[in-house]
Every structure is written in C-alpha cells, then in structure tokens.
Amino acid sequence: MTLKLDSTVTLNNGVEMPQLGLGVWKVNNTGASQSVQWAIKHGYKAIDTAKQYGNEKGVGEGLQKALADNNLKREDIFLTTKVFNGDQGYESTLENFEGQLKRLQTSYVDLLLIHWPVSGKYLDTWRALEKIYRDGKARAIGVSNFDIAKMKDIILHASIKPSVNQMEFHPLCQEEDIKNFCDKHNIYLEAWSPLGGGAVLGDSRLKAIADKYHKSVAQVILRWDLQRGIITIPKSVHEARIIQNTDVYDFELSDEDVERINSLDTDKRSLWYGDFFWNGNPDGFTDSVDVWDD
Template sequence: MINSLQDTIKLNNGIEMPGFGLGVFQVENDATAEIVKNSIEVGYRSIDTAAIYGNEAGVGEGIKQALVSTGLKREDLFITSKVWNADLSYDETVAAYEESLQKMELDYLDLYLIHWPGINKYAESWRALEDLYTAGKIKAIGVCNFNVSHLQDLLKTARVIPVINQVEFHPHLQQEVLLAFCKEHNMQLEAWAPLMQGGLLEDPTIAKIAEKYGKSNAQVILRWDIQNGVVTIPKSVRKERMVQNADIFDFILTDEELQVINEMNLEKRVGPDPAEFDFVM
C-alpha cells in the first residue's frame, strides 16, 4: 500500500508507477497546461490523458512549464495516454501513438492504453502496442474498460500481459470479479471516476466515516481505493482541491469501515458499459 503522494507500485514488467495521480478528462485544452503545472508543483507525478480528451497539447505544455519551475526531469514523471476507438487497426494505432507524442512534445510515454475494447476491435491494436513496447518506445502498455471476457480473449494471443486495466471503480461499482481476475493475472486495477463524478460527495454513509477523521467524503473514498490496492487518478482543476485530494495519507480506515463501504456496492455505472460501448467519434 502506498503511504505518500509520490509512492509507487511495481507493475508486472518491473516499471514503477505512482499509486495516485491526476486525471484530466473533460478539461479544456487551453486550461490544461496550468492545471498540469500546478499538479506537478504540489507533488503529483502521474498525469493521465487520452487522445479523445483533446488536451494532450495542454498536458505537454504543462509538463514543460513544470520541469522549469520545479527542476524535475522528464523521467521523474509518469505520463499516460490512450488510443481511441477510431484508431484500432495496427497502422492506425502506431500513427495515433506518434501523434500523441507529437502533441505532447515528448520522446516517449510511460504508459499507453487501449481506451475501450469496442466489439472485437482490440487484437490488432494490442499487437501494435506490443511492438511499440518491445521496440522501447513505451515503458508499459495496458488497457481500459476491459471486462473479464475481454481480458480472457486478449490473453489467448498476447505476447505481453497488460500492466494495467483502468476501469470505472467507486463504492457503487466495485467490480469484485474483475478486481480478483486482475490480481490473479498480476494486472493492476486503476480507477477512473473514483468519486462517481461527484455522485458520492454527499453520501451520508461515507460522511459519517469522514466526520470521525475530520476528512471529506472524497478523501475517505480515495483512501478506500488506496487500501484496496487500486491506483486512482481523481480529476481536479483547482490547486487547493489537488492538495485536498492527496491529503489521505495521515489516517487509516479500519476493517469495519472498509466493510461498511464495501457493502455500498450496487454495480451502478455513471459511464458506458464496456460490453456495449462501440461508438466512434
């Protein structure tokens, strides 16, 4: 379990990844540079974006500014992006990766993911990711929003086991079967929408636990993620909220409190169901 904002977990290929980071989903490109710069200045080292977010250029500019203001080096950061559904052929995936690098003005990515499995679309894309990885152009490769059936299918032919499966994960969607499968196959689960896109920030069950520790609902939920061994990347656009979200390492939820939150599972999504999601934008 990580014990600070910059603590890392070891992925199945030996690469170290921060266990807590910043997501920039639905952040406008023009605002992204300042947000990323601020996050790095307050101690974040992991930034998660995607081609479809339309803000990779802003992420790259924020990184550039933060390296100047903090004196950090590129290798001190862990940068993730994702290939979109429209680019899942072999050649399209390679081109999409190069375009992401160009937009961010980076020489490499630490982690590159297939954003959605689509309907039987990921095999060629994964082969491209494997080749980019074995050529040393990416530090690690993984997937997003893959159900157990998708992972089982992928593992039949994969030469490289995904290091990460990034999925919707929060107290109302705990994905117990998927989490167990990923642990069994040494794939790290990573949570997007860990706060259910704000849907749990006033939940009374969590609020009762939060009151005991003098914390917010968000902090309790993010702590629950950490104690479950799940990497998490909450979105924050304000510097003070970034600091608050990361202020979760000075308390520990008891087994009883963890169980109370575990019992909140409703298998309720705020995002699309990966078994059905196949649109191209």
C-alpha cells in the same frame, strides 16, 4: 500501512507506477495545462490523459512548463495516454501514436492503454501496443474498460500481458469480479472517476465515516482506494482541491470502515458497454485536440 504521495506499485513488468495521480477527463487544453502545472508543483508524479479527451496538447505544454519550473526531468513524471477508438487497428495505432507523442512533447509514455475494446480491432491494436513497448516508446502497456471476457481474449492472444486495466471504480461501482480477475493475473486495477463524478460525495454513509476521521468524503474515498491497492487518478481543475486530494496520508481507515465502504457497491456505472457501439468511432468524438473546450 505506510503510504505517501510518491508511493508506487510495481507493475508486472517491473515498472514502478505512482499509486495516485491526476486525471484530466473533460478538461480543455488550457485547463489541462494549468492543472498539470499545479499538480506537479504540489508533488504529483503521475498524469493521465487520452487522445479522446482532446487535451494531449495542453497536457504536453503543462508538463514541459512544470518540469522547468520545478527543476524536474521527464523521467520524474509518470505519463499515461490511451489509443483513440477511431485509431484502432495495427497500422492505424502505430501511425497515430506518433501524433500523440508530438502533442505530448515527449519521446515516450510511461503507460499506453487501449481506451475501449473496439470489436474486431482490439487484438490488432494490442499487437501495435506490443511493438510500441518493444520499441521503447511505452514503458508499460495495458487496457481500459475491458470486461473479463475481453481480458481473457487479450491474454490468450498476447505475447505481453497487460499491466493495468483502468475501470470506472468508486464506492457505488466496485467491479469486484474484474478486480479479482486482475488480482489473479497480476494486473493492476486503476480507478477512473474514483469520486463517482461527484455523485457519491453526498452519500450520508460516507459522510459519517469522513466525519469520524475529520476528513472530506473525497479524501476518505481516495484513502480507501489506496488501502485496497487500487491506482487512482482523481480529476480537478481547482488548485485547492488538487492539494486536498493529496491530504490522505496522515490517517488510515480501520478494517471495519474499509468493509463498510466495500458494502456500498450497487454496480451503479455512469457509462458502460450498453452505451456504445463497438466499431470505429462509436462515441462521435472528433479527432481534434480541442474537442473538450467546454
């Protein structure tokens, strides 16, 4: 399987999306700006943020600086953001998305996701995403953290099928039923927290596989994602690790080792539906671009 840093997958609307990108969850504006600049400098073509992360302003600033510094155009980078839970609903999504574009310093995003399926609102939110897509302000639209029942509901009522479902996905939490559903419906699964928030990096079974390939556990996990056709967005605020996370193209996991990692699934999620109340702004984040200054 020949893969490289600029390898892409073809979404169900024909848009090409880089398979590996940079995530910026739990990064403040200053850190997000710097991480985006480092990532693009070292060849990343995809950046993933969200209003809920509170760092769209930093991502926008970092993106503009990186484009100038590396002689790139906006269309050279695939930018994803997400609808904030407290903004959900048809009119509210449309109105607040304009603010997101302003913070990101762009006239469009490449992928716009519903961040969480807020009860009673996500279908109206999806209608808003369809309008944003038709208006050319998002090149593709999708969802995040949607289980099969809610995915079916979206598909039943949608005139445009989601292109992506972004889920927590790592060796201990593989969401096989959701992945199989997505595969069946030509929807790409994208991994958030692909390294399990760091929790899986000390797993002795993964360490044994990593030693075999003279790679780190993180590199083995990312390679496993890529070989399984998963879009993956590891987060780091350290330049050296941002570089290391791209050093996954000079080896290939054997089928046996892929299956060994597949067998580690314990359905161990770091957060999921039971942790949320599905109305309004259930997680308590303020509508602030500085919320993650920690």
